[in-house]
Amino acid sequence: SDAKKIAVIAGDGIGPEVIAEAEKVLKRTEELFGYKFELEYGLFGGIAIDERGTPLPEDTLAICQKADAVLLGAVGGPKWDTNPKELRPETGLLGIRKALGLYANIRPAVIFDCLKEASTLKPEVLEGTDLIVVRELTGGIYFGDKLRREGPNGQEAVDTCTYSVKEVERIARSAFEIAKTRKKKVASVDKANVLETSRLWRETVIRVAADYPDVELEHVLVDNCAMQLLRRPSSFDVIVTENMFGDILSDEAAMLTGSIGMLSSASLGEGSFGLYEPIHGSAPDIAGKGVANPIATILSVALMFRLTFGYHEAAEAVEKAVKEVLDAGHRTWDIATDKSAAIGTGAMGDLIVAAI
Amino acid sequence: SDAKKIAVIAGDGIGPEVIAEAEKVLKRTEELFGYKFELEYGLFGGIAIDERGTPLPEDTLAICQKADAVLLGAVGGPKWDTNPKELRPETGLLGIRKALGLYANIRPAVIFDCLKEASTLKPEVLEGTDLIVVRELTGGIYFGDKLRREGPNGQEAVDTCTYSVKEVERIARSAFEIAKTRKKKVASVDKANVLETSRLWRETVIRVAADYPDVELEHVLVDNCAMQLLRRPSSFDVIVTENMFGDILSDEAAMLTGSIGMLSSASLGEGSFGLYEPIHGSAPDIAGKGVANPIATILSVALMFRLTFGYHEAAEAVEKAVKEVLDAGHRTWDIATDKSAAIGTGAMGDLIVAAI
Numbered sequence A, B: 001s002d003a004k005k006i007a008v009i010a011g012d013g014i015g016p017e018v019i020a021e022a023e024k025v026l027k028r029t030e031e032l033f034g035y036k037f038e039l040e041y042g043l044f045g046g047i048a049i050d051e052r053g054t055p056l057p058e059d060t061l062a063i064c065q066k067a068d069a070v071l072l073g074a075v076g077g078p079k080w081d082t083n084p085k086e087l088r089p090e091t092g093l094l095g096i097r098k099a100l101g102l103y104a105n106i107r108p109a110v111i112f113d114c115l116k117e118a119s120t121l122k123p124e125v126l127e128g129t130d131l132i133v134v135r136e137l138t139g140g141i142y143f144g145d146k147l148r149r150e151g152p153n154g155q156e157a158v159d160t161c162t163y164s165v166k167e168v169e170r171i172a173r174s175a176f177e178i179a180k181t182r183k184k185k186v187a188s189v190d191k192a193n194v195l196e197t198s199r200l201w202r203e204t205v206i207r208v209a210a211d212y213p214d215v216e217l218e219h220v221l222v223d224n225c226a227m228q229l230l231r232r233p234s235s236f237d238v239i240v241t242e243n244m245f246g247d248i249l250s251d252e253a254a255m256l257t258g259s260i261g262m263l264s265s266a267s268l269g270e271g272s273f274g275l276y277e278p279i280h281g282s283a284p285d286i287a288g289k290g291v292a293n294p295i296a297t298i299l300s301v302a303l304m305f306r307l308t309f310g311y312h313e314a315a316e317a318v319e320k321a322v323k324e325v326l327d328a329g330h331r332t333w334d335i336a337t338d339k340s341a342a343i344g345t346g347a348m349g350d351l352i353v354a355a356i
């Protein structure tokens, strides 16, 4: 059959609530565009720790491996924060990235016109900001050897950061390919004046850039990038960087848009397989109350349509529907100026579905 | 004699110009307060590479080691950016930090009332922002083993990040001691959900915190801190973190104040010895034109008075003089709204000296 298999992982906190709205969108696009989606559900994160004793059960991983794409809600919460490492949701997150080979984390940071005022940055500074952080996701200090030992001065801890030319090449290529379809600018972020991995990073990016003569490349030191994101966010197009720097800079970029409840992400490997998730967390404080904003998850579906399935028409239809509903003034609690007029998770999902 | 020995390192770019103004301030406080300063000059950075073939000549280091404090202008420039590692200004900077044992980098991020508008953040968000980033400066991935090797997948590079309990203890203590004199809040920043060095960091900070029951401690993950600095800058008092995270976050914090030409820094070791410098760079594009802003360097002198010499009265006098001159509307080019009315480096220095 030409049905697309989607592994659906609701996760913790508001995860199940926002995923429910994304499923409505999947269903509606099946009806409208004649697609066929087969959903399979997996336990993951805190709920998997509670029910299975591990954040990433083998059957969940198997479901993902058989699927064409994974749709993830959110994982984690204070309940598991003091657990030992093997029993923490983050460990599941790092495990699934590695197991599925998801080396390219794509984090668009865009300004929603109607939310410009929500940013702590001045609107005139934000004007025109539309950037993507491409973060290497399966290498670097996240996955290097870690240890405790007795050193010359007593106890010490060690983390190791490793990057191979191959790892840098493939993420650089992802960034240039994306830039080619956009404003044709790549800012490669490193700390080449201090780190050996950054020097290898920079050399390799320069080599890859030779294959993309029409894309402009600049090198930005990570400390300077943290500043330039605040000073001239709209001058960036694609920012590519290693895992740890990407963790920090993608969150900084997200926050400056003022639209943290609206931003989607993709984590891609070889081929068209991808994992899609909102960038916001599991928000345990509002979980179960039906007030969470489902837009980031719905936009993650649009990203899945575009990047994994090549369903460009549907992707656009979903994005347009979101814009329409927002332009009509509908707001969930997190993005409402007038909180008393805020609508719930389900109502927002229904409005978007109706607008597709 | 009770003369204080100050090693003066002008460095590159605008370094000599801003240092000249700081020297006027030293001279004026000698007259006014009866202090005695003995200045000794050292070559450092790019100019030392050119004249001596090394960014940190031994006699410069000796001058610093004999001194009570070091006053540094700025180092670096494009001229040396493509040099091999041993012949780069940064290598001198890392070398001097290590050689002088300057493990605590103190980076105040304050808002100058008259420059509130210069920030890209909304003034109401910045209101009340007055924080200090305490960055560990002689450990972590900056100083760990670095290498290239053939790995299973071809060439790779490795950086090692190490922290000992002792290193974390002493920087944590610096942060709590500073917080005690301020708003009594410490935010310790780490990535304890991923890094072993961060787990050791967090355990150790918690242990040290027990000695400061009147100081409130929160733990913030580095990605979250990059966001919270944008969302609620005024809620921070003292932020303490490791070398690499501190490099990024202290620059982000500086940029959000909008006052990058005005911020000073101190790098402290054991005892009262310290190195003081503006946080801005050598600005080669405006070097030699007499237009650089000397205020950050002059405020670095005030910080030296306070932290190394205990000259609190003079520190306050200098800070007050800067404020007065700014309040009277005088501006160098970088901070002028009306650029045509901007005054030069020397004129700004003279006005401040006259106001002390």
Ligand SMILES: CC(C)[C@H](C(=O)O)[C@@H](O)C(=O)O
Pocket: A090, A093, A094, A247, B193, B194, B223
């Ligand atoms: C939860 C944590 C391990 C994770 C990361 O650091 O990668 C998160 O911050 C993210 O960015 O997805």
Ligand SMILES: CC(C)[C@H](C(=O)O)[C@@H](O)C(=O)O
Pocket: A193, A194, A223, B090, B093, B094, B247
């Ligand atoms: C020049 C560089 C090595 C240095 C650092 O990263 O420490 C600089 O960015 C700083 O913050 O003083």
